[in-house]
Amino acid sequence: MNTEQAQQQVQLLTIDDDHAGQRIDNFLLTTLKGVPKSMIYRIVRKGEVRVNKKRxxxxxxxxxxxxVRVPPVRVAERDERKAPSAGLHRVSQLKDxxxxxxxxxxxxxxxxGIAVHGGSGVDYGVxxxxRVLYPEQKFLELVHRLDKDTSGVLLIAKKRSALKHMHDQLRFKKMQKDYQALVRGAWQSHEKVIKAPLLKITLKSGERIVRVNKEGKPSETRFKILQRYDGCTLVQASPVTGRTHQIRVHCQYAGHPIACDDKYSEQKFDDSMRVLGLNRLFLHAAxxxxxxxxxxEYMTVQAPLDENLQQLLTKLKRV
Incomplete structure (x- = not known):
């Protein structure tokens, strides 16, 4: 399938917790990268965009x-993008x-280091x-998302019925996600739950970050100490809500930013970790x-820590 053909398909997108409350025009602006605002308002006005089959x-x-029904949109800027080749190393390694x-x-x-989907200057994601690796598969959609720099368990639905079933579990908090994070300092044993509302903001530079703010959305993360090290702690973080950057910001709010977090961490701590060979955010959906x-059936799926994260832990002094 060439790029032009790829843009001629109708998309049906199911709204998750993170997009609930967002205006449809703003949602389309971020979903249809490179599409002029005038065109977005035109396709909404003409009824080409529908929500639950309604104008x-x-x-x-x-x-x-x-x-949300998103119609096919032709834009020259988007046509210039190259679809990922199945032969590319980064793409083919996903199969493994x-x-x-x-x-x-x-x-x-x-x-x-790989985004879950294309957009914001990224040509393609997971x-x-x-979809390139499974050309015969008519339906493939993300059940949830992970930040680009976060590794670990990611669910993809192969049927629309499966996607709806999994979204219902997320909505009614029947799905449990357990992450592992290496954070600065000695995490306090009594700090088991952090409830701090999170608000997305855009800096003057255009960078989007998340801050604890009373005007933000209610957010809750549960923490458990897995191992103490000299100068840092390996914790298990289990988000009850699913906000953008939730674990990263809650760790920073607790005074224990995650190692090598380019948005929320602390330079001195990060430098000490880089000396030991860490070159990425130490956050893993385990x-x-x-x-x-x-x-x-109630299922538990696990993803082992990447080798570079495991190697770092062997270099740290347990306490």
């Missing part, structure tokens, strides 16, 4: 589990990182790469517990 106005606020697969789901141990969308 909407540009100021419509998205709700959890809304299904699949930890579980059946007719309904793919569970991937996502490598750090989902685009998987485990996911969920109900299988077909069998209703």
């Amino acid at each position: 909407i106005k540009p100021e419509y606020k998205l709700q959890m589990d809304d299904i 990182r699949i930890v579980y697969e059946d007719k309904f789901l793919i569970v991937l141990n996502k490598p750090a 989902i685009e790469a998987l 485990q996911l517990k969920f109900i299988h969308p077909d069998t209703d």
Whole structure:
């Protein structure tokens, strides 16, 4: 399939917790990178964009589990993009990182440094790469997301029914996500739950970050100490809500930023970790517990720490 053909497909996007409350026009501006604002308002006004099969106005606020129909859009800027080749090393290595697969789901141990989807200057991400690797698969959609620099368990649905089933679990908090993070300093034993509202803001530079702010969305993360080291702690972080950068900002808020977090960490601590060989954010989605969308079986899937993270831990002094 060439790039022009790829742009001629209708997309059906299910709204998750992180996009609920966002205006449809703003959602489309971020989803359709490179598409002029005038064109976005035109396709909304003409009824080509639909929510739950109904016409909407540009100021419509998205709700959890809304299904948004995004029409095919031709834009010269987008046509210049190259679809990922199945022969590319970065794309082909994803096949080796699949930890579980059946007719309904793919569970991937996502490598750090690759986005889950294209956009914001990124030509392609995990989902685009998987569509190249699975050309016969008519339906492939992300169940949830991970930050570009975060590694670990990522769920991809192979059927629309599976996607809806998994989104229902996320909505009703029936899915448990357990991350591992190496943070600065000695995490306090009594610090087991952090509830701090999170607000997305855009800096003058255009960079988007998240801050603890009373005007933000309610957010909760549960923490457990896995291992203490000299000058740092390996913790398990289990987010109850699913906000952007939630674990990273909650760790910073607690006074224990995650190692080599380019947005929220501390230079001196990061430098000490880089000397030991760490060259990426130490945040890894280690485990996911969920109900299988077909069998209703309670499943636990795990992704081992990448070798470079394991090697770093062997260099640290346990206390």
